[in-house]
Amino acid sequence: MSERPRLSDATLARLPGDVERPRYDRRTVRPGIVHLGVGAFHRAHQAVATEAVLNAGAGEWGITAASLRSADTRDALMPQDGLYTVSVREPAGERLQVIGAISDVLVAPHSPQRLLAAMADPAIRIVSLTVTEKGYCLDPASGALDADHPDIVHDLAHGSAPRSVPGFLVAALATRRAEGVAPFTVLCCDNLPANGRTVKRAIGAFAALRDDRLARYIADDVACPSTMVDRIVPATVDEDRQRIARMLGVSDAWPVVSEPFSQFVIEDVFPGGRPDWTLGGAEFVNDVAPYELMKLRLLNGAHSCLAYLGYLAGHETVADATNDPRFTRFLARLWGEAAASLPERMQRDAGAYTSRLLARFQNTAIRHRLLQIAMDGSQKLPQRLLNTIRDNLAAGRPVDHLVLGVAGFCVYASGQDERGQAIDVRDPLAAEMKARLGDLRAAPDSAARRVLQVQALFGELGHEPAFAATFTRALSTLVRNGVKVMLAG
Numbered sequence: 001m002s003e004r005p006r007l008s009d010a011t012l013a014r015l016p017g018d019v020e021r022p023r024y025d026r027r028t029v030r031p032g033i034v035h036l037g038v039g040a041f042h043r044a045h046q047a048v049a050t051e052a053v054l055n056a057g058a059g060e061w062g063i064t065a066a067s068l069r070s071a072d073t074r075d076a077l078m079p080q081d082g083l084y085t086v087s088v089r090e091p092a093g094e095r096l097q098v099i100g101a102i103s104d105v106l107v108a109p110h111s112p113q114r115l116l117a118a119m120a121d122p123a124i125r126i127v128s129l130t131v132t133e134k135g136y137c138l139d140p141a142s143g144a145l146d147a148d149h150p151d152i153v154h155d156l157a158h159g160s161a162p163r164s165v166p167g168f169l170v171a172a173l174a175t176r177r178a179e180g181v182a183p184f185t186v187l188c189c190d191n192l193p194a195n196g197r198t199v200k201r202a203i204g205a206f207a208a209l210r211d212d213r214l215a216r217y218i219a220d221d222v223a224c225p226s227t228m229v230d231r232i233v234p235a236t237v238d239e240d241r242q243r244i245a246r247m248l249g250v251s252d253a254w255p256v257v258s259e260p261f262s263q264f265v266i267e268d269v270f271p272g273g274r275p276d277w278t279l280g281g282a283e284f285v286n287d288v289a290p291y292e293l294m295k296l297r298l299l300n301g302a303h304s305c306l307a308y309l310g311y312l313a314g315h316e317t318v319a320d321a322t323n324d325p326r327f328t329r330f331l332a333r334l335w336g337e338a339a340a341s342l343p344e345r346m347q348r349d350a351g352a353y354t355s356r357l358l359a360r361f362q363n364t365a366i367r368h369r370l371l372q373i374a375m376d377g378s379q380k381l382p383q384r385l386l387n388t389i390r391d392n393l394a395a396g397r398p399v400d401h402l403v404l405g406v407a408g409f410c411v412y413a414s415g416q417d418e419r420g421q422a423i424d425v426r427d428p429l430a431a432e433m434k435a436r437l438g439d440l441r442a443a444p445d446s447a448a449r450r451v452l453q454v455q456a457l458f459g460e461l462g463h464e465p466a467f468a469a470t471f472t473r474a475l476s477t478l479v480r481n482g483v484k485v486m487l488a489g
Contacts, residue, residue: 004249006250007252024055029101036128036165038065040234045189045262048280049281049282051280060123063101067108069109076254085098085099085248090260119184127169129190132379133379141455155171169203186224227267228295229265265291266284294346300383304377306327307374309330311374312483319362330487341395377412386457408483410437413425
């Protein structure tokens, strides 16, 4: 791979004829979007939709991307003029597209002022985000801004060099307000309930800690439309780089791999204008909530259950687990419980939706590692599983399979699998979860009582007798019998 020339503007003409590439002059593109969180998902989803807009001639919608943590993506993409490859894989074959929508990649910790300046530029009309649930510094149980989060505390003291997402958004909006520049639209593309409203509350709460007038400005003048985003994008591995390099004839330091399916549903509230993302398959709607609820409860909820239970059963990927008949049966029962929590009009579509989901999950050409999904579970479970459990308990409906997924997370968070091997748990609450779970296998009932007191995860649900009893039974049985025995029943 190292002997091949690098993907770049200069080598685009050398690519094979079946590789799709930018059909516009990249030199004429102007940034209209700043995107925070330039990970694989953004590059396989929103950036692909934006590429279709640029290919149609709307050159004012280029993307300046920013990493809020490491320089890895910048160091991979900028020697390639921001170009990278999206590989769409299914058992029948693989299709490649080179994306040119990203013109620059900034690294926030290296130069926060440069990122703030980019966000304050009047040409920027949208700041979009894929920073994962934990990136917003929210309390997982309540969804409110965690004012005691170390990054929030830092940003209140050092507003010109922020670290957090609320810190950057509010600092840039304050600059635009002071300079008489219209605010940008904040477009959250993360799996948060009512993500636009949630993010607006978070930045409003942060602004109020700085200046009441700034908070009122954000409340009155800043648009935060909600979105629902969906595409399975596993982490890129060296095998992907090598295979894609052979197909391209040039090397790409950081391609992304995805499934064929992609969905982008957007609340159409953009006072400063927006790209016509329908050219890339997006839908603009008045109400995102039905799409979001179905995805969170059926797709994301199932993904989390598979991540923990599948990993504990010895599977490595989503496809491995869902091609196991025990997990196929489990998913059918899980989806039955989750679908019952949906509004009646959505329940009519749930069967077709989950049938399509199972086919997507069983795509063996996509190696979506369970450990990738398992990260940060304490930030994901409230919206993926616990809210569904709350609704079902309130209506007297079954929750056994949903609760088994929560129990699986707790076994995983104990740091030891069923074979006694250590698990590399990556979660903001990892230390607290491990301490409360203690010697889980020796006394699972006692561990269950202790872990239900993790307020940041369970909130008031941990004190609900029906949930506590079901959870304690599930955790004890899972520890005693193991995943495969439980799912065989």
